[in-house]
Amino acid sequence: MVEKQLMLGSEALALGVKLCRPQVIAAYPITPQTHIVECLAQMVEKGELSPCRLVTVESELSSISLVLGASAGGARVFTATASQGLALMHEILHWVAGMRFPVVLANANRALGGPWILYMDQADSLSQRDTGWIQLYCASAQEALDMVPMAYRIAETHLLPVMVIMDGFWISHTMEPVEAPSQEAIDAFLPPRCDELKLDLDNPQALGAPSPSDTFYQIKREIQEEMERVLEAFPQYAQEYNQLTSRSYRLVEHWFMEDAQIALVGLGGITGTARYTAQRLREKGIKAGVVFPRSLRPFPGQEMRRLLKEVELVLVMNRALSPGMGGQLTQEIQSTLYGLPRVPQVTDWMAGLGGIDPTPWAIGEAVNRALKGERKIWTDRPIGAKRL
Amino acid sequence: MDRPSNWRQEAVEIPREELLRPGHPACPGCGAAPSMRLALKALGPKTMVVIPASCWSVIAGAHPNFSLEVPLLHTPFLSGAAAAAGLKAALEAQGDRETLVMAWAGDGGTYDIGFQGLSGAAERRTDMLYVCYDNEAYMNTGGQRSSATPVGTRTGTTPGGKPEEKKDLLNIMVAHGVSYVATATLAYPQDFLTKFKKAREKRGFRFIHLLSPCPTGWGFPEEKTVTIARMAVESGAYRLMEWDGEEWYTTRQPSFRVKVEDYLQAQTRFAHLTGQELQEIAKQTAAYWEKVSRKE
Numbered sequence: 001m002v003e004k005q006l007m008l009g010s011e012a013l014a015l016g017v018k019l020c021r022p023q024v025i026a027a028y029p030i031t032p033q034t035h036i037v038e039c040l041a042q043m044v045e046k047g048e049l050s051p052c053r054l055v056t057v058e059s060e061l062s063s064i065s066l067v068l069g070a071s072a073g074g075a076r077v078f079t080a081t082a083s084q085g086l087a088l089m090h091e092i093l094h095w096v097a098g099m100r101f102p103v104v105l106a107n108a109n110r111a112l113g114g115p116w117i118l119y120m121d122q123a124d125s126l127s128q129r130d131t132g133w134i135q136l137y138c139a140s141a142q143e144a145l146d147m148v149p150m151a152y153r154i155a156e157t158h159l160l161p162v163m164v165i166m167d168g169f170w171i172s173h174t175m176e177p178v179e180a181p182s183q184e185a186i187d188a189f190l191p192p193r194c195d196e197l198k199l200d201l202d203n204p205q206a207l208g209a210p211s212p213s214d215t216f217y218q219i220k221r222e223i224q225e226e227m228e229r230v231l232e233a234f235p236q237y238a239q240e241y242n243q244l245t246s247r248s249y250r251l252v253e254h255w256f257m258e259d260a261q262i263a264l265v266g267l268g269g270i271t272g273t274a275r276y277t278a279q280r281l282r283e284k285g286i287k288a289g290v291v292f293p294r295s296l297r298p299f300p301g302q303e304m305r306r307l308l309k310e311v312e313l314v315l316v317m318n319r320a321l322s323p324g325m326g327g328q329l330t331q332e333i334q335s336t337l338y339g340l341p342r343v344p345q346v347t348d349w350m351a352g353l354g355g356i357d358p359t360p361w362a363i364g365e366a367v368n369r370a371l372k373g374e375r376k377i378w379t380d381r382p383i384g385a386k387r388l
Numbered sequence: 389m390d391r392p393s394n395w396r397q398e399a400v401e402i403p404r405e406e407l408l409r410p411g412h413p414a415c416p417g418c419g420a421a422p423s424m425r426l427a428l429k430a431l432g433p434k435t436m437v438v439i440p441a442s443c444w445s446v447i448a449g450a451h452p453n454f455s456l457e458v459p460l461l462h463t464p465f466l467s468g469a470a471a472a473a474g475l476k477a478a479l480e481a482q483g484d485r486e487t488l489v490m491a492w493a494g495d496g497g498t499y500d501i502g503f504q505g506l507s508g509a510a511e512r513r514t515d516m517l518y519v520c521y522d523n524e525a526y527m528n529t530g531g532q533r534s535s536a537t538p539v540g541t542r543t544g545t546t547p548g549g550k551p552e553e554k555k556d557l558l559n560i561m562v563a564h565g566v567s568y569v570a571t572a573t574l575a576y577p578q579d580f581l582t583k584f585k586k587a588r589e590k591r592g593f594r595f596i597h598l599l600s601p602c603p604t605g606w607g608f609p610e611e612k613t614v615t616i617a618r619m620a621v622e623s624g625a626y627r628l629m630e631w632d633g634e635e636w637y638t639t640r641q642p643s644f645r646v647k648v649e650d651y652l653q654a655q656t657r658f659a660h661l662t663g664q665e666l667q668e669i670a671k672q673t674a675a676y677w678e679k680v681s682r683k684e
């Protein structure tokens with residue numbers, strides 16, 4: 001039995017990065033991810049990451065540009081951000097993905113202002129849905145560590161950038177017992193980066209040159225096809241990782257779905273609360289289950305359909321809003337279920353924005369209202385300490 | 389400070405090796421293309437180039453064409469300096485300290501949108517060379533004002549002439565405490581090559597500013613590129629200088645055989661100015677270079 005250590009989610013994530021032997025890290029502070037780059041800076045200072053270069057840049061525009069350049073130099077690269085920082089990176093996120101650089105970035109979810117808001121929701125990462133980045137969500141500090149090696153394995157095998165995303169504060173700033181895999185296990189899982197996508201003095205080429213439309217079209221098509229291959233290959237990577245580390249990761253995590261009539265669907269930490277709530281609901285005779293697509297992009301539509309096709313009700317627990325449309329995750333679920341012979345009721349619940357943390361009571365309340373047929377739910381008293 | 393009167397720049401041999409291929413798509417008479425040609429002759433093949441959005445994004449060739457013989461990374465507009473710093477870090481982490489990383493950006497990508505990254509990379513003393521080829525406006529979009537545009541210039545967004553003076557980037561770079569700052573222009577290849585060779589040998593952050601005449605945007609005949617650059621230097625509208633970490637030196641004194649007004653009047657971008665305005669600009673230009681050289 002490997003020993004568990006108590007650590008913050010952001011420390012766990014930084015430890016995951018360390019185990020992957022990064023070569024260039026761009027560091028810029030923003031709450032709630034600052035601990036990640038601070039931890040990494042300490043490791044570099046102590047010589048634990050040598051010969052890694054940690055560069056303290058002057059903005060997120062520069063951190064993402066810096067890892068773009070470093071990735072073009074053939075290095076394994078890392079940077080971390082949150083909220084406004086991720087939004088600021090937007091232009092370069094497209095560039096990194098279009099160029100197929102295997103960059104790994106951690107994002108600690110936080111709402112986007114204005115007004116100023118420090119707390120957690122998922123508007124930052126969900127707003128980057130269409131940039132061509134893979135998005136892997138984490139529901140615990142342990143997952144924040146484990147998803148980093150998974151991210152590099154996927155990024156470097158498929159030449160697509162990956163975001164590892166955890167709830168700001170609820171995970172980044174919460175101490176949890178974490179079991180670190182051995183360096184040998186990670187080395188066995190993750191070979192050094194070895195692709196050809198880099199500048200080479202012996203074979204001078206231009207990366208990112210202006211492209212004719214048909215080339216550009218083909219590049220985008222290849223990205224789409226590669227995303228589909230990631231979905232196919234994910235179970236294999238998960239299996240390898242699980243074997244090396246005694247974990248049990250799946251492309252779509254799910255609990256109590258065997259006989260569920262109600263599915264609670266969410267991303268990241270909220271699915272922990274939902275698991276607890278589902279158990280309480282089951283005590284009252286309501287057959288609830290929980291579904292957590294670990295990857296939002298590529299979206300595991302087939303597996304989601306398989307899990308959700310028999311249920312009566314899908315309650316989508318949104319933590320990001322597309323104003324004028326509704327919950328962002330709801331759109332994903334609805335389009336996935338469209339065309340099923342029998343489409344379950346999909347209820348769009350705005351579970352929490354800007355730090356509203358849905359309690360089991362709030363989830364139970366939303367289930368009650370959805371069972372009465374409500375299709376769009378805003379919690380009336382979102383901050384309430386009622387017991388379920 | 390003037391060098392002693394018997395001081396001469398050593399004559400440098402111009403390497404025969406061409407690292408810019410013929411057939412690139414720059415406008416005829418473009419100053420930016422031969423500037424790259426000269427720069428790479430001085431820097432040699434162990435060079436990697438990073439180019440943010442600029443005319444050079446086009447001049448380097450659209451896929452699958454490529455006009456350089458050294459590796460090139462294209463980046464978004466504001467990413468030049470940071471991406472170059474990242475590339476350098478990647479090379480260092482893999483044990484390569486020899487390859488020179490050169491960011492090559494226009495004035496928009498340097499003075500304006502790329503300024504933050506430039507300042508950051510310079511402040512961190514990144515071991516790289518940053519070259520700004522300054523055509524004094526956003527030429528790739530048809531010629532709009534940048535903060536490098538000289539006072540009085542008519543551009544697409546300053547139809548009445550630009551009211552403000554050109555940003556004093558040279559002293560801003562010096563204030564960063566970088567290891568080398570120089571100005572150069574293609575009309576003086578010996579001076580140009582000497583400075584690039586010097587920059588190649590130094591460590592830390594090096595910054596070279598190039599006056600890069602643009603017949604399309606400045607409005608002069610395409611065969612007059614070298615003449616225009618020469619007029620700029622000989623009139624004192626542009627000074628060939630270098631700052632070696634401690635002092636400014638003028639590497640070539642203007643002969644004043646032509647006047648700043650002559651230089652301005654040779655270009656349609658100043659055609660709307662009255663004689664008095666031209667004189668005023670000439671005075672301001674002299675004052676600017678006076679200000680730089682007072683630090684000599």
Ligand code: SF4
Nearest residue numbers: 415418443527602604
């Ligand atoms: S617009 Fe000017 S700088 Fe750009 S390619 Fe043409 S001549 Fe060169």
